Amino acid sequence: MKLLVELPSWLGDCVMLTPAFENLVTYYGNPEITIIGSSVSVEVLKNHPNVVKNLILNKSYSLFFAHLKSFDEYDVFISFRDSYRTKILKIFISAKNKYQFNKNHYLNRHVVEKYNDFVNDALNTFEEPGPLLVYQDNKKIDNSILIAGINPGASYGDAKRWGVEKFSEVALRLSSRYEIIIFGGPDEADIAFEIEKKLIQNNVSNFQNLAGKTSVQELINHISNLSLFITGDSGPMHLAASFQIPTVSIFGPTLHHETSQWKNSRSTIVRKNLSCQPCMKRTCPLKHQNCMNFIKAEEVLSSIDSLLLSYKECGQ
Numbered sequence: 237m238k239l240l241v242e243l244p245s246w247l248g249d250c251v252m253l254t255p256a257f258e259n260l261v262t263y264y265g266n267p268e269i270t271i272i273g274s275s276v277s278v279e280v281l282k283n284h285p286n287v288v289k290n291l292i293l294n295k296s297y298s299l300f301f302a303h304l305k306s307f308d309e310y311d312v313f314i315s316f317r318d319s320y321r322t323k324i325l326k327i328f329i330s331a332k333n334k335y336q337f338n339k340n341h342y343l344n345r346h347v348v349e350k351y352n353d354f355v356n357d358a359l360n361t362f363e364e365p366g367p368l369l370v371y372q373d374n375k376k377i378d379n380s381i382l383i384a385g386i387n388p389g390a391s392y393g394d395a396k397r398w399g400v401e402k403f404s405e406v407a408l409r410l411s412s413r414y415e416i417i418i419f420g421g422p423d424e425a426d427i428a429f430e431i432e433k434k435l436i437q438n439n440v441s442n443f444q445n446l447a448g449k450t451s452v453q454e455l456i457n458h459i460s461n462l463s464l465f466i467t468g469d470s471g472p473m474h475l476a477a478s479f480q481i482p483t484v485s486i487f488g489p490t491l492h493h494e495t496s497q498w499k500n501s502r503s504t505i506v507r508k509n510l511s512c513q514p515c516m517k518r519t520c521p522l523k524h525q526n527c528m529n530f531i532k533a534e535e536v537l538s539s540i541d542s543l544l545l546s547y548k549e550c551g552q
Contacts (some may be wrong), residue, residue, distance in 0.1 A: 237264045242315035243273030247471025250277040255365035256351040278453035283371040348498045367499045368478035384414035387467035389424030404434035405533040411440045420447030487514045488527035
């Protein structure tokens with residue numbers, strides 16, 4: 237059985253589809269899977285044991301049509317993207333059965349459930365979504381010291397970002413107990429540098445600033461080795477959930493019941509409950525960003541203590 241699977245473009249969405257992906261593998265009985273998608277999404281799933289081939293689809297339509305020549309014939313084509321480009325792709329792909337995700341059919345539920353329901357509807361099955369599952373390469377970091385990850389960025393937009401000064405305060409307080417790793421993409425290097433400067437000004441040296449310096453595989457390996465993760469609503473947050481990393485997630489304008497960590501028992505959310513939430517905007521339409529600005533560093537630090545105490549008492 238040969239499957240062609242098109243992945244979502246975003247890191248977090250790709251992690252959140254992994255339960256649905258596992259249900260596909262189970263249903264088709266250990267199939268050979270070719271994955272296609274963005275450079276980020278392909279990296280998340282390329283180490284899956286059933287993935288035999290991967291292809292990065294370029295946004296350029298001329299290169300996109302050139303890619304079509306490299307596709308084989310498949311038993312099934314299934315896409316987790318609701319896009320016009322995928323509708324074109326479906327026409328040219330040779331497959332006995334073709335399925336495409338439609339976001340308008342799956343509302344008011346967690347993203348994991350949306351993708352899983354889509355697979356159930358396509359295959360006429362009733363499988364429940366399991367935990368997130370990300371396969372690593374062979375470069376897992378072996379480190380026995382306590383490490384806290386600080387992830388101040390959010391690719392969706394500035395409205396999701398908590399203040400740099402507050403992240404810096406949390407990093408400073410944690411540095412007495414943990415090694416600190418600052419994460420972020422190339423577009424977030426300036427934010428990470430501000431936190432780095434604050435740590436240096438306070439004579440903290442037990443940190444690494446990895447913003448803009450890691451591949452997706454390196455990011456996966458580093459996050460899998462954390463003792464604690466402090467993050468906004470982001471792709472790395474979902475990677476942490478897949479490894480059951482104790483996580484404090486800071487939510488503002490987004491739907492926490494749809495994009496919070498999936499099945500991570502060591503997870504807590506810090507958020508306000510303002511009348512303007514959730515607006516789902518990339519920038520605050522009211523120009524104040526109070527959903528994030530009203531969250532104090534002390535609240536996050538208190539949530540960290542409560543989280544660590546709760547699973548310590550449970551013997552975890």
